[in-house]
Amino acid sequence: MTSTIDAGSRPGPGRRTARRRRAGLGDALTGYAFVTPQLLGSAFFVIGPLIAVVWYSLHDWNVLAGTFTFSGAENYERLLSDPSFVDSLQATGIFSAGLVVLNVSLALALAVMLNQRLPGTTTFRTFFFSPVVVSLVAWTIVWGFLLQADGGINGFLAELGVDGPNWLRREDTAMLSVVIVQVFKNVGLNMVLFLAALQGVPRELREAARVDGANAWRSFWKITMPLISPTILLVSILTIVGSLQVFAQIAVLTQGGPGTSTTVLVYYLYQQAFEFKEFGYASAVSVVLFLIVAVLTLVQWQTRKRWVFHEN
Numbered sequence: 001m002t003s004t005i006d007a008g009s010r011p012g013p014g015r016r017t018a019r020r021r022r023a024g025l026g027d028a029l030t031g032y033a034f035v036t037p038q039l040l041g042s043a044f045f046v047i048g049p050l051i052a053v054v055w056y057s058l059h060d061w062n063v064l065a066g067t068f069t070f071s072g073a074e075n076y077e078r079l080l081s082d083p084s085f086v087d088s089l090q091a092t093g094i095f096s097a098g099l100v101v102l103n104v105s106l107a108l109a110l111a112v113m114l115n116q117r118l119p120g121t122t123t124f125r126t127f128f129f130s131p132v133v134v135s136l137v138a139w140t141i142v143w144g145f146l147l148q149a150d151g152g153i154n155g156f157l158a159e160l161g162v163d164g165p166n167w168l169r170r171e172d173t174a175m176l177s178v179v180i181v182q183v184f185k186n187v188g189l190n191m192v193l194f195l196a197a198l199q200g201v202p203r204e205l206r207e208a209a210r211v212d213g214a215n216a217w218r219s220f221w222k223i224t225m226p227l228i229s230p231t232i233l234l235v236s237i238l239t240i241v242g243s244l245q246v247f248a249q250i251a252v253l254t255q256g257g258p259g260t261s262t263t264v265l266v267y268y269l270y271q272q273a274f275e276f277k278e279f280g281y282a283s284a285v286s287v288v289l290f291l292i293v294a295v296l297t298l299v300q301w302q303t304r305k306r307w308v309f310h311e312n
Contacts, residue, residue: 050290057283064277075284085285087260088268091175095264096243098179103239104232107187111194112220125195129188136185140252143181144168147253171261174254178262182249186242190235197231198224226309233308237300244293265289 060071079085110128114121131139146152147167154164167177201224209219225232247266250256256263256271263271265285273282 053283053286053290056280057287059280061280061283062277063279071280075281076288078281079284079288084260084263085268088263088265091260091262092244092264094175095179095246095262096240098175099182099243100236100239102179102183103187103190104235106183107190107235108194108232110187110191111198114191114195115198125191128191131185132188134185136248137252139185140181140249144253147177147181168254169258171258174258174262178246178249178253181253182243182246186239190239193231193235194228197228201227229308233300233304237297240296240300241293244289244296265292 057075058070058072060067060069060074062068114125148154149164149166149169153167157164165173167173205223205227206219209223214222245266246264247270250262250264250267251270254262256267266289269282269285269289272278272285
């Protein structure tokens with residue numbers, strides 16, 4: 001009698017299947033509810049503006065005259081024959097190359113030093129990371145005063161008997177100055193990322209290499225570098241993308257000068273849109289900048305299998 005009651009009270013296979021379906025539907029609705037704000041934000045603030053910029057780039061938009069005329073590919077044809085655009089591409093390439101090389105190499109070197117656990121590493125780490133949390137504009141303004149002809153850097157050089165140049169008003173030193181300012185602003189963040197990666201390298205592997213007769217450099221190159229290569233990829237992508245978006249440093253320090261030596265693409269875009277009111281042409285510049293960032297990121301991502309550990 002008991003077994004008959006228990007068997008009758010148990011849900012059948014159909015009820016269990018329906019219950020699982022309801023539970024799965026509830027989980028799916030919960031997941032959609034969590035991702036919907038992100039999807040809406042991306043649609044309104046990323047995808048929508050990107051489509052709008054492409055649409056604007058196909059028009060001759062004169063804000064002062066209130067005209068908005070379809071011009072097709074004329075803005076892109078104008079880019080190909082614009083020497084100022086070519087100069088901005090060259091300035092962007094120089095800035096990006098200098099920033100990536102100096103930032104990544106210096107950050108890795110600092111991380112290796114901090115990983116030795118020497119006395120004073122906490123103070124050293126704070127010294128290099130503190131600029132990351134400082135306001136970018138405030139940081140740049142301070143460096144602007146230091147780099148003036150009668151600023152603090154030339155004052156220090158004068159104490160050593162060296163006549164310093166006008167750093168921000170000479171073509172051969174303006175770009176170098178901007179790169180160094182940006183390197184010291186963000187090197188602390190990359191340093192912390194590299195330090196976390198180095199501390200994740202198993203000590204047993206380095207000790208085994210030392211037992212096999214490998215010196216410190218060979219152990220670092222053959223063991224440590226492959227294991228931290230995913231972090232190198234991440235830092236490289238972030239640094240390259242950030243270097244292509246630089247604006248505040250140029251606007252505060254050099255305003256694109258002297259001449260066009262520091263007029264990078266983003267500052268050139270700003271000039272075309274908000275100084276010359278060429279919004280259609282500026283939109284074409286922004287589309288080209290987006291394509292450059294996308295292509296460089298894609299190239300790094302596709303080549304990762306050749307040198308990033310765990311990707312083969």
